[in-house]
Amino acid sequence: MYKNFFGLKENPFNVNPDPRFLYLTKQIEEALTGLMYGIQTRKGFITLTGEVGTGKTTLVNRLLDWLHHRNARTAFLFNSRMNSNQLFDFILAEFDIACDSKSKSQQLMKLNHWLLDRYRAGETVVLIIDEAQNLTYPVLEEIRLLTNLETSTEKLLQIVLSGQPELEEKLKLPQLRQLRQRIMLRCRTTPLSQEQTQEYITERLRIAGAAGAPIFSPKAVETIHVYSLGIPRVINLLCEHSLVNAFVEQQRPIQPKIVEEVAHEFQLDEVEPIAPPGGSKVDTDVYNSEVFLQNLGEALSRFRLSPSSTRERK
Numbered sequence: 478m479y480k481n482f483f484g485l486k487e488n489p490f491n492v493n494p495d496p497r498f499l500y501l502t503k504q505i506e507e508a509l510t511g512l513m514y515g516i517q518t519r520k521g522f523i524t525l526t527g528e529v530g531t532g533k534t535t536l537v538n539r540l541l542d543w544l545h546h547r548n549a550r551t552a553f554l555f556n557s558r559m560n561s562n563q564l565f566d567f568i569l570a571e572f573d574i575a576c577d578s579k580s581k582s583q584q585l586m587k588l589n590h591w592l593l594d595r596y597r598a599g600e601t602v603v604l605i606i607d608e609a610q611n612l613t614y615p616v617l618e619e620i621r622l623l624t625n626l627e628t629s630t631e632k633l634l635q636i637v638l639s640g641q642p643e644l645e646e647k648l649k650l651p652q653l654r655q656l657r658q659r660i661m662l663r664c665r666t667t668p669l670s671q672e673q674t675q676e677y678i679t680e681r682l683r684i685a686g687a688a689g690a691p692i693f694s695p696k697a698v699e700t701i702h703v704y705s706l707g708i709p710r711v712i713n714l715l716c717e718h719s720l721v722n723a724f725v726e727q728q729r730p731i732q733p734k735i736v737e738e739v740a741h742e743f744q745l746d747e748v749e750p751i752a753p754p755g756g757s758k759v760d761t762d763v764y765n766s767e768v769f770l771q772n773l774g775e776a777l778s779r780f781r782l783s784p785s786s787t788r789e790r791k
């Protein structure tokens with residue numbers, strides 16, 4: 478296992494949105510503080526948006542940890558491909574509210590009563606919907622109705638919609654202007670700068686138990702930044718496979734050539750590595766595109782079958 482070779486206790490670049498590994502850049506810290514502040518002050522409706530793979534779900538998981546420590550009531554919906562009936566079913570189930578009726582008005586009334594009870598007990602109730610860019614207009618319209626649950630002074634339900642930049646675009650549509658006007662706070666995640674990429678890699682390695690001499694050479698880190706465009710999910714992918722390949726070659730610190738080979742294997746060298754000035758839209762398209770995902774999938778399956786991976790997994 479490469480863990481022994483590099484002196485690590487666990488896998489540092491797991492693709493799970495594990496909040497333990499959260500690296501706080503200034504921007505991420507701002508987003509997290511914004512979310513906490515918005516919920517604490519019962520702002521009502523907050524959005525969290527950012528490019529694919531920039532840490533929204535990881536941030537939401539950290540937020541959920543924080544909320545659980547404060548005994549807040551939370552409902553976390555991550556399957557955003559639902560219709561409005563399912564939305565209410567999910568919300569009631571997540572909050573553990575018993576309701577025999579399938580009628581929406583009955584369900585809404587139950588929810589309202591329950592929220593008032595929570596409010597009187599001094600409890601905060603938060604609904605978080607991830608992947609919210611997939612929500613349909615009818616469901617977004619229902620969410621608007623949920624923002625109307627309030628006392629004369631405060632919102633009873635705090636709602637966080639987290640999603641890719643398409644969510645922002647969707648919320649700009651004229652038919653959703655009522656919902657848009659209710660957004661009290663907008664938080665964002667962004668790709669990492671080169672310096673942040675360096676710190677991100679060092680931090681994840683540290684949490685995984687790395688100590689002593691660097692594992693990646695500075696040039697290798699630069700190369701990772703060039704191919705990943707500072708997107709944490711792609712950084713993880715490059716780092717993980719570079720660790721495997723470097724272990725096979727018994728190389729430490731890891732040199733840029735290893736990173737380049739991984740980037741080539743995942744065809745990251747076939748997409749424009751540097752974002753055009755002023756345009757982050759292209760980054761999203763690149764990493765969101767069917768072709769990219771298909772290439773990634775194929776490269777992953779090739780990797781799984783490769784002798785080096787068999788060696789590593791033993």
Ligand SMILES: Nc1ncnc2c1ncn2[C@@H]1O[C@H](COP(=O)(O)OP(=O)(O)OP(=O)(O)O)[C@@H](O)[C@H]1O
Nearest residue numbers: 492494498499500529530531532533534535709710
């Ligand atoms: N600030 C961060 N600190 C530590 N790890 C991070 C950070 N941001 C992202 N990651 C890692 O990058 C990967 C992708 O993050 P995550 O799934 O949270 O992104 P996302 O914005 O929700 O992506 P998507 O738009 O595809 O849902 C995960 O493995 C996560 O651990």
Ligand SMILES: [Mg+2]
Nearest residue numbers: 533534607608
């Ligand atoms: Mg996500």
